[in-house]
Amino acid sequence: xxxxxxxxxxxxxxxxxxxxxxxxxxxxxxxxxxxxxxxxxxxxxxxxxxxxxxxxxxxxxxxxxxxxxxxxxxxxxxxxxxxxxxxxxxxxxxxxxxxxxxxxxxxxxxxxxxxxxxxxxxxxxxxxxxxxxxxxxxxxxxxxxxxxxxxxxxxxxxxxxxxxxxxxxxxxxxxxxxxxxxxxxxxxxxxxxxxxxxxxxxxxxxxxxxxxxxxxxxxxxxxxxxxxxxxxxxxxxxxxxxxxxxxxxxxxxxxxxxxxxxxxxxxxxxxxxxxxxxxxxx
Amino acid sequence: xxxxxxxxxxxxxxxxxxxxxxxxxxxxxxxxxxxxxxxxxxxxxxxxxxxxxxxxxxxxxxxxxxxxxxxxxxxxxxxxxxxxxxxxxxxxxxxxxxxxxxxxxxxxxxxxxxxxxxxxxxxxxxxxxxxxxxxxxxxxxxxxxxxxxxxxxxxxxxxx
Numbered sequence: 001x002x003x004x005x006x007x008x009x010x011x012x013x014x015x016x017x018x019x020x021x022x023x024x025x026x027x028x029x030x031x032x033x034x035x036x037x038x039x040x041x042x043x044x045x046x047x048x049x050x051x052x053x054x055x056x057x058x059x060x061x062x063x064x065x066x067x068x069x070x071x072x073x074x075x076x077x078x079x080x081x082x083x084x085x086x087x088x089x090x091x092x093x094x095x096x097x098x099x100x101x102x103x104x105x106x107x108x109x110x111x112x113x114x115x116x117x118x119x120x121x122x123x124x125x126x127x128x129x130x131x132x133x134x135x136x137x138x139x140x141x142x143x144x145x146x147x148x149x150x151x152x153x154x155x156x157x158x159x160x161x162x163x164x165x166x167x168x169x170x171x172x173x174x175x176x177x178x179x180x181x182x183x184x185x186x187x188x189x190x191x192x193x194x195x196x197x198x199x200x201x202x203x204x205x206x207x208x209x210x211x212x213x214x215x216x217x218x219x220x221x222x223x224x225x226x227x228x229x230x231x232x233x234x235x236x237x238x239x240x241x242x243x244x245x246x247x248x249x250x251x252x253x254x255x256x257x258x259x260x261x262x263x264x265x266x267x268x269x270x271x272x273x274x275x276x277x278x279x280x281x282x
Numbered sequence: 283x284x285x286x287x288x289x290x291x292x293x294x295x296x297x298x299x300x301x302x303x304x305x306x307x308x309x310x311x312x313x314x315x316x317x318x319x320x321x322x323x324x325x326x327x328x329x330x331x332x333x334x335x336x337x338x339x340x341x342x343x344x345x346x347x348x349x350x351x352x353x354x355x356x357x358x359x360x361x362x363x364x365x366x367x368x369x370x371x372x373x374x375x376x377x378x379x380x381x382x383x384x385x386x387x388x389x390x391x392x393x394x395x396x397x398x399x400x401x402x403x404x405x406x407x408x409x410x411x412x413x414x415x416x417x418x419x420x421x422x423x424x425x426x427x428x429x430x431x432x433x434x435x436x437x438x439x440x441x442x
Contacts (some may be wrong), residue, residue, distance in 0.1 A: 129441045169439050173430060176437045178368055181375045190371060191355050197370045198358035256353040262308040264345050266338055 131172040364406040
């Protein structure tokens with residue numbers, strides 16, 4: 001039996017050797033016969049500085065192995081692997097392959113996540129910050145957070161210290177601005193601004209027809225001509241915007257003055273009646 | 283005791299008279315003070331007329347002129363939400379504060395370069411306008427940030 005195997009091996013060697021020799025021979029002949037060839041063998045793919053890679057042996061542990069215990073929180077390898085996978089977008093998946101320094105960072109992060117996850121949330125009415133003496137309640141911060149993260153994070157108490165600080169700073173801005181406005185704007189200024197905003201809001205909801213604008217134009221035209229028959233009247237189309245605005249103002253005033261009760265306090269010393277009298281206009 | 287009460291009611295009556303004397307008119311219960319009427323008259327008559335000197339029909343005319351503005355003020359207070367009010371007032375104050383500030387072209391250019399670099403780093407596909415076109419809005423942004431920054435520095439923030 002042994003002899004048979006030996007004979008078979010020998011015969012295979014004998015068959016293969018001329019095949020390999022033929023290929024080499026052909027290749028060399030081609031180089032010599034090819035006019036374009038520089039007569040060199042391409043060694044581009046050969047690494048001449050190649051050093052053998054050091055073989056590191058990792059101690060691969062099972063996914064359920066407890067890799068660390070921090071204040072009673074037992075961290076299993078699979079948790080760390082999953083975290084790594086997520087953070088490195090699938091590039092690193094095995095905690096055991098990390099150097100010691102990086103392992104420490106992973107554990108620290110996992111503890112942070114665990115602590116925040118298990119932290120008890122305060123009620124929504126709890127005061128979480130004060131800005132210039134103005135309270136910010138948790139509900140406001142939660143709503144803001146929800147808006148900012150498109151509903152992904154909803155609980156202020158689940159944020160870490162740095163994130164909380166940033167969020168409160170964002171919430172503080174309008175409060176700080178408001179206290180500055182309160183201190184620096186006079187009552188008259190405030191009144192004027194709010195009046196303007198209200199009027200603008202009304203204007204956007206009032207519709208004006210061409211007929212209404214034309215009627216006002218004709219009215220103004222006849223008024224002008226009554227005062228000065230030679231007055232130059234601008235063309236209707238050139239004052240369209242102004243007319244529209246006036247019609248709107250007129251409509252707003254009419255609406256406001258409808259059923260209005262005005263009482264005037266006449267304190268007139270020059271008239272026959274020196275007593276105060278009140279006139280009611282309806 | 284009776285004397286005290288009498289004195290008190292007298293004082294109250296006198297106080298009320300004072301208030302009445304200061305009221306030129308009421309529009310739907312909203313007060314127009316003599317002071318307000320005089321301010322309006324000062325503008326209208328170029329300082330020649332006062333509420334006291336104004337004849338009855340003149341007073342009526344003036345109050346009718348002032349009434350819509352009073353009614354608008356009242357409607358604004360009622361109809362605008364707290365948020366709308368805050369936004370309008372803050373916006374006005376910010377505009378006023380910004381108009382007092384000057385931001386140099388150099389500062390704006392530096393900010394523009396920084397923004398451009400950040401957009402490149404973020405591989406943003408949005409087209410960034412030329413500096414000259416964006417200059418004014420960048421200056422406004424810088425001014426606004428500086429104003430808010432100063433306020434925030436002064437602010438007393440306590441996180442619980």
